[in-house]
Amino acid sequence: MPQSPTVNRQITLASRPTGAPKPADFRIVDAPVPEPADGQVLLRTLFLSLDPYMRGRMSAARSYAAPVEVGAVMVGGTVSRIEKSRNAAFREGDLVVAYSGWQDFALSDGSDLQPLPRAAASHPSLALGVLGMPGFTAYMGLLDIGQPKAGETVVVAAATGPVGATVGQIARIKGSRAIGVAGGADKCRFAVQELGFDLCLDHRAPDFARQLEQACPNGIDVYFENVGGAVFDAVLPLLNTKARIPLCGLVSQYNAEHLPPGPNRLPLLAATLLSRRIRMEGFIIMQDYGHRIGEFTAQMGQWVGDGKVKYREDVVDGLENAPDAFIGLLAGQNFGKLVIRVADK
Amino acid sequence: MPQSPTVNRQITLASRPTGAPKPADFRIVDAPVPEPADGQVLLRTLFLSLDPYMRGRMSAARSYAAPVEVGAVMVGGTVSRIEKSRNAAFREGDLVVAYSGWQDFALSDGSDLQPLPRAAASHPSLALGVLGMPGFTAYMGLLDIGQPKAGETVVVAAATGPVGATVGQIARIKGSRAIGVAGGADKCRFAVQELGFDLCLDHRAPDFARQLEQACPNGIDVYFENVGGAVFDAVLPLLNTKARIPLCGLVSQYNAEHLPPGPNRLPLLAATLLSRRIRMEGFIIMQDYGHRIGEFTAQMGQWVGDGKVKYREDVVDGLENAPDAFIGLLAGQNFGKLVIRVADK
Numbered sequence: 001m002p003q004s005p006t007v008n009r010q011i012t013l014a015s016r017p018t019g020a021p022k023p024a025d026f027r028i029v030d031a032p033v034p035e036p037a038d039g040q041v042l043l044r045t046l047f048l049s050l051d052p053y054m055r056g057r058m059s060a061a062r063s064y065a066a067p068v069e070v071g072a073v074m075v076g077g078t079v080s081r082i083e084k085s086r087n088a089a090f091r092e093g094d095l096v097v098a099y100s101g102w103q104d105f106a107l108s109d110g111s112d113l114q115p116l117p118r119a120a121a122s123h124p125s126l127a128l129g130v131l132g133m134p135g136f137t138a139y140m141g142l143l144d145i146g147q148p149k150a151g152e153t154v155v156v157a158a159a160t161g162p163v164g165a166t167v168g169q170i171a172r173i174k175g176s177r178a179i180g181v182a183g184g185a186d187k188c189r190f191a192v193q194e195l196g197f198d199l200c201l202d203h204r205a206p207d208f209a210r211q212l213e214q215a216c217p218n219g220i221d222v223y224f225e226n227v228g229g230a231v232f233d234a235v236l237p238l239l240n241t242k243a244r245i246p247l248c249g250l251v252s253q254y255n256a257e258h259l260p261p262g263p264n265r266l267p268l269l270a271a272t273l274l275s276r277r278i279r280m281e282g283f284i285i286m287q288d289y290g291h292r293i294g295e296f297t298a299q300m301g302q303w304v305g306d307g308k309v310k311y312r313e314d315v316v317d318g319l320e321n322a323p324d325a326f327i328g329l330l331a332g333q334n335f336g337k338l339v340i341r342v343a344d345k
Numbered sequence: 346m347p348q349s350p351t352v353n354r355q356i357t358l359a360s361r362p363t364g365a366p367k368p369a370d371f372r373i374v375d376a377p378v379p380e381p382a383d384g385q386v387l388l389r390t391l392f393l394s395l396d397p398y399m400r401g402r403m404s405a406a407r408s409y410a411a412p413v414e415v416g417a418v419m420v421g422g423t424v425s426r427i428e429k430s431r432n433a434a435f436r437e438g439d440l441v442v443a444y445s446g447w448q449d450f451a452l453s454d455g456s457d458l459q460p461l462p463r464a465a466a467s468h469p470s471l472a473l474g475v476l477g478m479p480g481f482t483a484y485m486g487l488l489d490i491g492q493p494k495a496g497e498t499v500v501v502a503a504a505t506g507p508v509g510a511t512v513g514q515i516a517r518i519k520g521s522r523a524i525g526v527a528g529g530a531d532k533c534r535f536a537v538q539e540l541g542f543d544l545c546l547d548h549r550a551p552d553f554a555r556q557l558e559q560a561c562p563n564g565i566d567v568y569f570e571n572v573g574g575a576v577f578d579a580v581l582p583l584l585n586t587k588a589r590i591p592l593c594g595l596v597s598q599y600n601a602e603h604l605p606p607g608p609n610r611l612p613l614l615a616a617t618l619l620s621r622r623i624r625m626e627g628f629i630i631m632q633d634y635g636h637r638i639g640e641f642t643a644q645m646g647q648w649v650g651d652g653k654v655k656y657r658e659d660v661v662d663g664l665e666n667a668p669d670a671f672i673g674l675l676a677g678q679n680f681g682k683l684v685i686r687v688a689d690k
Contacts, residue, residue, distance in 0.1 A: 056620075063620045064586065228615055241409070247619050253612050262607015267598050269611050270573055274592050274627035275401075275408045281626075282619035 001320050003044070003104050003343040008033045009319055010073045011102035017058055020255045020330060025058070026074070026323040033105045036086045041113075043080035043098050043106045048319065048340040049128035050076065050326045055254040064284050074102040074322075077133060078342075079116065079124045097127050102322055104342060114293075119301030129337035130304060130311040133285060134162035136296045137248050140289040142167050142224055143174075145246035145281050150175030152221035155212075157181035157231045159191040159200050160312060162337035163248065166300075167224045168197045169309045176222070179215050181208075181231055183332045190335075195310055209234035222246075225280075228253045233265070236272055245280040255330060312336030346665050348389070348449050348688040353378045354664055355418045356447035362403055365600045365675060370403070371419070371668040378450045381431045386458075388425035388443050388451045393664065393685040394473035395421065395671045400599040409629050419447035419667075422478060423687075424461065424469045442472045447667055449687060459638075464646030474682035475649055475656040478630060479507035481641045485634040486591035487512050487569055488519075490626050495520030497566035498585075500557075502526035502576045504536040504545050505657060507682035508593065511645075512569045513542045514654045521567070524560050526553075526576055528677040535680075540655055554579035567591075570625075573598045578610070581617055590625040600675060657681030 001009070007030050014027040036042045057068045057075055068075055080098040082090050087110045090096070097114040100106035120127040129135060148154050154171035158164040159180025168178040168191065180191040180200035191200035201211050212234045219240035225232060229252035239245075273280060283289070289296075303309040314336040316325045322340045329338050346354075352375050359372040381387045402413045402420055413420055423445040427435045432455045435441070442459040445451035465472040474480060491512075493499050499516035503509040504525025513523040513536065525536040525545035536545035546556050557579045564585035570577060574597035584590075618625060628634070634641075648654040659681040661670045667685045674683050 064622065225615070228612060232611075232615070247615065250612070250615055250619060253616065256612065259608035259610060259613055262609055263604035264607055264610050265604060266577075266610040266614050267573060267595070267601070268604055269614065270570070270577070270592065270595055270627075271598065272627075273625060274595060274629075277409065277627050277629055277633060279624065279626040280618060281624040282615075282617075282622045284619075284622055288622060 001318060003319075006033060007031075008103055008105040010104075011319065011322055012073050013058055013068045013070050015070060016060060017255075019257050021055070021058060021323075021327055023323050023327070028320055031103075034107050036084050036107055038086050040107050040109050041082050041087050041090045042084040043078070043096070043100050043108055044083045045078045045080050045100050045104055045106070045319070045342040046095070046345070047079040047125040047128055048076050048100075048102060048322060048342050049078065049132070050322060050329055050338045050340060051134065052249055052251040052254060052329065054326065055330060064287065075099065076101050077128055079127050080106070095124055097132065102319065104319065117297045117301055119297075119304055125313060125315070125339045125341075126304070126311065128339055129162040129313060130166055130309060131297065131300055134337065135166045135300050136289070136293060137285040138163045138166035138224075139170060139296050139300060140285060140292065141246035141248050141283060142170050142222070144289070145279070145283065146222040146224060146244050148174045148176040148222050151177075153177045153179060153216050153218055154222040154224065155179045155181065155216065155220050155235060156224040157203065157227040158251065158332075159197060160187045160195070160336055161226075161334070162311065163226050164224070165191070165195050165311060165336075166309060169195055169303075171222070172196050172198075173303070173308060179212075181212075181227075187335060190312065194312070203231055213238060219243075224248070225250070227251050236269065239272060239276055239278055241276045241278075243276060243278045245278065247280060247282040248285070251330065314338045315341050317341045346663060348664075351378060352376075353448055353450040355449075356664065356667055357418050358403055358413045358415050360415060361405060362600075364602050366400070366403060366668075366672055368668050368672070373665055376448075379452050381429050381452055383431050385452050385454050386427050386432050386435045387429040388423070388441070388445050388453055389428045390423045390425050390445050390449055390451070390664075390687040391440070391690070392424040392470040392473055393421055393445075393447060393667060393687050394423065394477070395667060395674055395683045395685060396479065397594055397596040397599060397674065399671065400675060409632065420444065421446050422473055424472050425451070440469055442477065447664065449664065462642045462646055464642075464649055470658060470660070470684045470686075471649070471656065473684055474507040474658060475511055475654060476642065476645055479682065480511045480645050481634070481638060482593050482630040483508045483511035483569075484515060484641050484645060485630060485637065486593050486628060487515050487567070489634070490591035490624070490628065491567040491569055491589050493519045493521040493567050496522075498522045498524060498561050498563055499567040499569065500524045500526065500561065500565050500580060501569040502548065502572040503596065503677075504542060505532045505540070505681055506571075506679070507656065508571050509569075510536070510540050510656060510681075511654060513540055514648075516567070517541050517543075518648070518653060524557075526557075526572075532680060535657065539657070548576055558583060564588075569593070570595070572596050581614065584617060584621055584623055586621045586623075588621060588623045590623065592625060592627040593630070596675065659683045660686050662686045
């Protein structure tokens, strides 16, 4: 279904999921295209970013951001075109990074808009991936909390996703060994051959924990946590003294309705943090590091331009396909940064 | 049994404990008093510090320090007198802070000796408590990792122990609310009336978690972790965004032989650290902060001298009573810093 200039398709939250979201938890509705008031702009969505954190917004549980209300439009970052401007700071036709959500059109007073990074000019969807929030998450989490040093071992899961892929490549730039973890042989091969990871392990292998131990003969100095679950369990005994654990996501846990069965491994984690003097720190990129986005955009733009940081996108056409694509994302079915192409231009 | 100038009583590790140590896990043996070689001093123990970390040394499990071998003398900090000196840097009769372990006499080449802090001159055992390793642990963990601010809420358990008591009082000096947790009404009363905690809760109360929630209407900004277990479980849901968890000990867990039954709360901890952007960091005082001991000694000496930081000691007479006292320490039976008075002077 192509975008129409007269209809605002919206994907709303139909019901709060129990466990994995189902297609019926979403609803596509047609709304009128809104008219900007004085000081506002009308945004038309070109690309919609789908990211694991959105699962959290579908739940009512306390989190760092308010949940999406049932019946409301799903939230999400977008690359959008200024269709109409009643705000002198924006010109019609300009592309911006917005937070329009899962819909064709949205209004903004401009305060939540960012200019498209220059390095994304010829490839705007990168502003949602390596040059956007996921890349920024990788950059700050690894460099500010992880602080990898030459010769150290950095482990990251979802290694072909936009965060993991960027973490591994920055680790290599800093002279660390980068060990990736991904689901399936294709992703692992891509991580090593295209992204330059030293090694990438398939977490589905029955002897994954043993493979990880063999892959890290000098232990793990930085574990960049974005998945949780079994990968973390395998990492825990391998962590070195003074290891760092930046924690930006737990995608393997987002669909869980209950805590897993015992034994209770929390005391083991605490004892490990204590005896090995480890720092573990959660962060939310814009809230913790929003003030440093300029530094990120400049450095990452250069790295991408120089070919030092590569990326892979998984582009799905059509806003109406966002629910299925998102459900697949939580199951690890995407291969690269998942982006919905809502409109061609 | 008084100290003899001709016998070196030693308490050795007779066997590695299963669960809580038993008296039979220790053995008292008589050894000859050693003779210092050139460059060495002979130390005579006046006070022996008993601290929870010693439980870790009794186990063979990987930790930050080597275990005590079965048959070897138990390790531990001491205030000792130089009995004989064949090292020009030390004079006979001087008191030093040493690491002689559970025995009357020990040799040293001086490299592991610290001068007695000036503020402890008239009360040497304080060099093992508020002016020593536990006070230093409280000081650095709270100020460097915890970073309490005026108006914030700081929670610490073992509130009448040498670490907890000092944490609470430094928190008050920094303008924070200090909420203590201790075992029993006497300790709680002491924490409030003598140490100046705003409130102190008995963790043995059946509704402890509810009491803690009521005691922290604005949530918890710093949880100084030295016990683990049920106290941590009650703290976790109350942690604020950007809370800090310095982690120096887990005394409630040291006797555990197995992980506790489920559910597995590790994913809950990780999700909390993530969504509230919390930093949790283990540290081992001398390894992480040994280079800052001068700053600590000067500041804490002043606070103790001015009466701004108070302390309570639990002094047990006689080296032979160290095993029972240590077993009681792990069960929370001490009331204040547990010190063995090995000799009067």
